[in-house]
Amino acid sequence: MLGANGRSIIRKLKKILSEFVSSVLGSTDRFVMRHRILNGTLLAGIVAMGVGLSSEFFREGFEMGGLIALWMAFGFACVFYYLARFRHLFQILILPTFIISSLTAFLQIKYSGGIVSANVMLLAPILVLNMLILGNKYDWIAIVFFVCALFVVNYVQNIHPEWFYDYSSEKARSEDFLITGVSILFLLGLMLRTLNRSYEDAIGEVSRLKYQQDGDYYLTSLLTRPLSGIRIRSKSVLFQTYIKQKKSFQFKNREYELGGDICVADQIVLRGRSYCVFANGDAMGKSMQGAGGVLVFGTAFRALIERTHREGILSGYFPERWLHTALNDFNDIFEGFDGSMSMSLLLGLVDEENGFLYYINAEHPFPIRFREGKASFLSEKATNFKLGMQKDKALIETCWIRPGDTIIIGSDGRDDLSIGFDSKSNRVINMDHTSILTQVEESDGDIEKLGLRLQNIGELTDDLSLLSIRFQPQTTIDIKTRESGLEEPIRLIQRNNFPEALNLLKNYADSYAYDPAVWKLLYRVYRKLEKPIEAGKAAEIFSNNHPSGLQMILEGAIQYAKASLIDEAIDMAERIYSRKPDVIPVIKILVRLYKKSNRPERASEYEEEIHRLENDSLDS
Numbered sequence: 001m002l003g004a005n006g007r008s009i010i011r012k013l014k015k016i017l018s019e020f021v022s023s024v025l026g027s028t029d030r031f032v033m034r035h036r037i038l039n040g041t042l043l044a045g046i047v048a049m050g051v052g053l054s055s056e057f058f059r060e061g062f063e064m065g066g067l068i069a070l071w072m073a074f075g076f077a078c079v080f081y082y083l084a085r086f087r088h089l090f091q092i093l094i095l096p097t098f099i100i101s102s103l104t105a106f107l108q109i110k111y112s113g114g115i116v117s118a119n120v121m122l123l124a125p126i127l128v129l130n131m132l133i134l135g136n137k138y139d140w141i142a143i144v145f146f147v148c149a150l151f152v153v154n155y156v157q158n159i160h161p162e163w164f165y166d167y168s169s170e171k172a173r174s175e176d177f178l179i180t181g182v183s184i185l186f187l188l189g190l191m192l193r194t195l196n197r198s199y200e201d202a203i204g205e206v207s208r209l210k211y212q213q214d215g216d217y218y219l220t221s222l223l224t225r226p227l228s229g230i231r232i233r234s235k236s237v238l239f240q241t242y243i244k245q246k247k248s249f250q251f252k253n254r255e256y257e258l259g260g261d262i263c264v265a266d267q268i269v270l271r272g273r274s275y276c277v278f279a280n281g282d283a284m285g286k287s288m289q290g291a292g293g294v295l296v297f298g299t300a301f302r303a304l305i306e307r308t309h310r311e312g313i314l315s316g317y318f319p320e321r322w323l324h325t326a327l328n329d330f331n332d333i334f335e336g337f338d339g340s341m342s343m344s345l346l347l348g349l350v351d352e353e354n355g356f357l358y359y360i361n362a363e364h365p366f367p368i369r370f371r372e373g374k375a376s377f378l379s380e381k382a383t384n385f386k387l388g389m390q391k392d393k394a395l396i397e398t399c400w401i402r403p404g405d406t407i408i409i410g411s412d413g414r415d416d417l418s419i420g421f422d423s424k425s426n427r428v429i430n431m432d433h434t435s436i437l438t439q440v441e442e443s444d445g446d447i448e449k450l451g452l453r454l455q456n457i458g459e460l461t462d463d464l465s466l467l468s469i470r471f472q473p474q475t476t477i478d479i480k481t482r483e484s485g486l487e488e489p490i491r492l493i494q495r496n497n498f499p500e501a502l503n504l505l506k507n508y509a510d511s512y513a514y515d516p517a518v519w520k521l522l523y524r525v526y527r528k529l530e531k532p533i534e535a536g537k538a539a540e541i542f543s544n545n546h547p548s549g550l551q552m553i554l555e556g557a558i559q560y561a562k563a564s565l566i567d568e569a570i571d572m573a574e575r576i577y578s579r580k581p582d583v584i585p586v587i588k589i590l591v592r593l594y595k596k597s598n599r600p601e602r603a604s605e606y607e608e609e610i611h612r613l614e615n616d617s618l619d620s
Contacts, residue, residue: 217258218251220291224258227298231266236474237276237350239265242451242466246413247287260290260343261411261465264301267352268308269315270322273544276350277305280364280467281387282411283343290463293343297387300333318571319349319358319547320396320578327360327384327394334388342388346409353514355401355471356547360394362386365415368437369399370406370445375437378407396578398548401471406445410436410466417458430458477515485512489521498525516546523555532563540572550576557589566597584613 230239245259260283268277279301283293304326308314314322326347334342346367348359359367362384366377384394401407417430439457443450447466454464485508492501502525509518519542526535539556543549557572570593576586587606594603 214249214251217247217249217288218256220288220295221256221258224262224291224294224298227294227302228262228264231264232276234267234274234276234352236352236355236472238470238472239276239278240447240468242447242464244413244451244455244460244464246460246463258287258291259463260285260293261413261463262294262298263465263467264298265467266301266305268305268322268349270308270317270319270349271315271544274352275319276352277348278350278409278467278469279345279347280409280411280465281343281345282364282413282463282465284341286463289341293341296333296341297330297343297345300330304329318575319351320575321571323347323349323358323360323396324394324578327362327387330387337388339388342386344386344412350401350469350471351544351547353473353475354545354547355403355473357399357401357407357469358547359397360384361397362394365410365412365433365436368408368410368440370408370440371402371404373441373444375408375440375445377437393578393581395581398579400548401469403471403473405471407469408440408445408447408450408466409469410447411463413460413462413464414439414454414466416460416462417454418461419458429461475514477512482512482515482517486517486521493521493525496528498528501525502529513541514545516542516549519545520552523552523559527559532559533565536560536563536565536568536572540568543572543575550580554586554589557593561589561593561596566593569593570597581609582613584610587613 228243230241232239241263243257243259243261243263245257245261247258249256249258262279262281262283265276265278268275279297281294281297283290283297285293304314308322314325317325327345330343330345330347343362344364345362346359346364347362348357350357360383361367361379361381363386366380368375369378378399379397383397414436415430415433418427419430420428422428439450439453443453445468447468451464451466454460486505489501489504489508492498492504502522505518505522505525508515509522512518519538523535523538523542526532526538536556536559539552539559543553543556546552553572553575557569557576560566560569560572570590573586573590573593576583577590580586587610591603591606591610594600594606
């Protein structure tokens, strides 16, 4: 029972002592480190001067002038100590604290008899005090001043010894040395204790803020996680991603990453055909700022996919128009940030049936094709500005993904590698954007190996994200089957027997709807039979199965226009313009079509485009 009472008393005493120290030195939440150091140093000076004052009553050579001067210094130190507890008075106290501490030092030097050891012990803590007050930028001033002062004091003592009080006995000198030593021990001890307490508080505060920051990072990473990733169950188009964000952190003993890179893929259906839509983006900034861009883009991307699934308007677009619509939606969102947030992006669609790739490059690194052990860029031009900075209509680029090909898309983290230091110890950043091609070949097109390889040859200076696309066709057209199935219709067409050829071609198309050859023949037959609606439809289906055939897309637009299906004709012509915006005959067709559709403002825009292209051709 007594033991419990004893422990209770000890706890109470500790609490009282802790509250007293906190009251004297200042609470942690009210003072930064330099304020606490100033308080502790002033308190130490008060204690040291108090010991010196009390000794004046018992030592030889008592002088009223010295005692009054020390009492004045003691009083000023007390005032400064309590005023320093308010942050807004800290700067005001720098000069008077410097003056009073220096005055106190010289007064004690005068009445100590000029003892060198005492002078050094006294000047050392005063020097530390003023270094702390002046800060790192001007602390050399305090060092130079006090070193010079020490030499001046000793020089003056030799020339004018009468200026210093000299004790008449050895006992007085011993007392002086002892009292000065005790004062300095108090001063240094309290200064060190204050420093330790300040550093402990600072470290504790930093740890608390770090934990809070990591908690914020963790919550943000939870928000970004469901917005990225592969949401595709395609048997023909295979995606793989690799992401290494620059910012990594630990929360609850687990490692997490946070950054501004995103890789995402999903599936949509456009005009009855299934497409894989993908995006690789790099938002401006790193860690929280970049993650903010990912949150914005990821949310907008998911909303666009849901709208495409639910709304008949978007699902009725051609791939080119869908990409333009998506890019415009994303750009409108990022424009709302007034330049404080932007994003480079590569957005694309892959036809699941034939592996044809449509994409827009918004200032993203160039996509790479790895074929038969060789890597090359698909295109070495950015076709649009970053999101939030769009000015012109984006160019749609296309390519075929053959079986065995690997298309690799990545953020600029793949290029911005720190590869060493120069002779002046400045970090050297890789500036050769073509070096990635060698790394792709060395990695055999595997982005997991590629990501690790890039980190082995250099240090990442930015977030790194990689996305690869492969195509494995599930349906193929047998050449012998095609030849046997189309041999008779071709013979009938050559004999101008179009009605019989039409019946045979329809039967073949019912069994082999994905064979572009049959639709090309159907287009010829319908055109000869002067059926523009059917001819336009056949041209459209051909272009879906063989999207690189721009001439057939143009023929479809012409046939739809003959059938007075102006909107369909415009859609077909716009497909060509989105890929080849400098073909003047196509633009002239668009001008006529928009005039027929009673949209003169669009016709005017294209007329201006024609004038610009013609002037450019004349200038060149």
